[in-house]
Amino acid sequence: xxxxxxxxxxxxxxxxxxxxxxxxxxxxxxxxxxxxxxxxxxxxxxxxxxxxxxxxxxxxxxxxxxxxxxxxxxxxxxxxxxxxxxxxxxxxxxxxxxxxxxxxxxxxxxxxxxxxxxxxxxxxxxxxxxxxxxxxxxxxxxxxxxxxxxxxxxxxxxxxxxxxxxxxxxxxxxxxxxxxxxxxxxxxxxxxxxxxx
Numbered sequence: 001x002x003x004x005x006x007x008x009x010x011x012x013x014x015x016x017x018x019x020x021x022x023x024x025x026x027x028x029x030x031x032x033x034x035x036x037x038x039x040x041x042x043x044x045x046x047x048x049x050x051x052x053x054x055x056x057x058x059x060x061x062x063x064x065x066x067x068x069x070x071x072x073x074x075x076x077x078x079x080x081x082x083x084x085x086x087x088x089x090x091x092x093x094x095x096x097x098x099x100x101x102x103x104x105x106x107x108x109x110x111x112x113x114x115x116x117x118x119x120x121x122x123x124x125x126x127x128x129x130x131x132x133x134x135x136x137x138x139x140x141x142x143x144x145x146x147x148x149x150x151x152x153x154x155x156x157x158x159x160x161x162x163x164x165x166x167x168x169x170x171x172x173x174x175x176x177x178x179x180x181x182x183x184x185x186x187x188x189x190x191x192x193x194x195x196x197x
Contacts, residue, residue: 003138003139003142006136006139006143007139007142007143007146008143010129010139010140010143011142011143011144011146011147011150012147013125013184014122014125014126014143014144014147014148015146015147015150015151016177016180016181016184017083017086017119017121017122017125017181018117018119018122018147018148018151019090019174019177020117020150020151020154020155021154021161021165021170021173021174021177022090022170022173022174022177023116023117023155024154024155024158024161024162024170025162025167025170026116027043027112027116027155027158028158028159028162030107030111030112031043031107034106038106040156042106042107042112043112043152043155043156043158044152044156046107046109046112046113046117047113047117047148047151047152047155047156049109049113049114049118050112050113050114050117050118050148051118051148053113053114053118053123054118054122054123054126054144054148055144057118057123057126057127058126058130058137058140058141058144059137061123061126061127061130061131062127062130062131062134064127065127065131070131072131072132072192072195073192073193073195073196074192075127075128075131075132075192076128076132076188076189076191076192076195077188077189077192077193077196078124079124079125079127079128079185079188079192080185080186080187080188080189080190080191080192081185081189082120082121082124082185083121083124083125083181083184083185083188084181084182084185084186084189086121086181087178087179087181087182087185088178088182089178090174090175090177090178090181091175091178091179091182093171093174117148117151117155126140126144128188129143
């Protein structure tokens, strides 16, 4: 039961940071010129690439932090700042995104696998989790797999979600997720400041 209590918050945080509902319009826009029968295999392939990138950071992110000689306080504070910026962008989205609206040919790894699924904020969150408690790597692995599986299911069902929720529904959900992320990011900042003091 104790493991489950640790997995659920971690999986929820990773799921919120991956933001699959917010990514649905981007995925549909980037794949609109691809044959309808090819879209699902492409999404599945990109989700698998994203998982490989996330696993790489889960297992070797701590070594990177150790190599850079980063302390827990700086990781917690910087992670909180990154999450805060991502959350603000979710609540107040920019009119012109960072990603191109049209791609030449089939997308491959960029921009679907990374940065849309395995983005900087997700990678930073994973590294922060492992840095805070490296002995619980199994908890972080299960949390990652759960959040990734939920994200993959939502993205594979993107056309259905878009038909059900429409743009306004997806925007409302993304803004709600942004509000939750702001609270989490503020807590991370406070934890980092407490450690510093």
